[in-house]
């Protein structure tokens with residue numbers, strides 16, 4: 001309002017001054033001319049220098065909120081206007097439903113958190129903006145690891161920008177709880193079962209878990225990698241090979257899932273993943289199997305890795321990759337385009353890559369960001385990532401939408417959840433799994 005009066009007043013002064021003195025004809029304005037100028041000033045002053053974005057994401061837990069706040073602050077510090085559209089729900093399934101509704105209504109958000117094959121699927125629909133201009137200016141070809149470049153490009157064009165690298169196959173533990181039964185972090189699934197049995201005998205919940213399909217699928221894929229190894233994981237959960245889905249290794253995977261079901265407390269149905277993390281923090285359970293966004297929760301609560309909580313790669317070897325990206329929907333308006341470009345540029349900036357990932361529990365998506373300020377778990381993730389890329393044992397996460405399309409992921413998750421919540425035999429589960437995947441083809 002003050003701004004409006006200022007420009008209104010300025011216009012009048014301008015008009016009377018030049019009219020009265022009539023210094024030169026060129027500067028002579030009528031009231032009719034001055035008013036539109038003042039209004040134009042007014043509107044220019046309200047357009048954000050860096051444009052605007054409406055950001056749809058599902059980062060609402062303690063650690064996630066801190067991380068996304070860092071992005072918002074950096075965007076605003078660069079003159080952008082941030083419109084926050086969070087859709088709560090771990091794993092992003094609710095957010096993806098909200099996105100489809102918005103797109104169908106012809107009103108997509110300008111920037112959206114998206115992952116894996118979905119990025120190419122939305123691009124193939126012709127709905128995503130092209131980010132080549134930013135990519136070229138910021139030299140993304142040189143600063144992005146090839147595997148992430150592949151995720152965010154479609155037919156040679158950049159249509160997304162990666163934020164981070166999360167590892168899924170982690171076990172988190174409370175060392176004080178383990179000490180109660182004289183146990184260390186397990187290094188094999190047999191050891192895991194032995195420690196869990198001991199904990200249970202001592203009246204302690206071995207595994208903190210939230211009974212939501214994506215969380216069941218997270219535990220399932222970690223067990224599948226651990227028991228079957230990276231080659232089996234590739235065949236069964238990426239190539240969706242019928243024999244691997246129906247075979248004896250998959251039976252063993254479901255056997256282990258049955259044991260896992262016995263290690264959770266009775267209140268697990270529907271529990272959010274961050275509440276399961278809180279159980280480990282508070283010593284109400286010993287372990288959680290979850291990606292390193294769980295570390296963001298421990299850190300947000302002021303806990304220190306190696307002291308208050310432990311992190312270890314889940315038994316079995318390999319590395320399950322999950323990477324969050326943002327895509328920019330193809331929308332009209334200079335302000336939107338400006339905002340999208342600024343956001344894309346900042347996301348891969350060195351400063352943001354460090355700040356954001358320190359909060360989020362992940363490691364930078366950009367190559368060459370110094371790791372010295374990162375904690376021991378992040379350093380392990382970074383070292384294991386390099387080693388598994390070299391060894392050819394890195395695999396994209398099925399549960400976190402990096403490996404197969406949502407249709408297949410949905411078919412797999414339904415069977416995993418149905419098995420976890422019933423007394424279905426492992427034989428029955430593999431049959432249903434292979435059949436569900438075949439039907440989805």
Ligand code: GAL
Pocket residue numbers: 058059064089090091092166273293322323324400
């Ligand atoms: C994952 C996502 C992470 C984290 C987690 C829990 O799919 O990649 O960034 O947010 O869900 O919501």
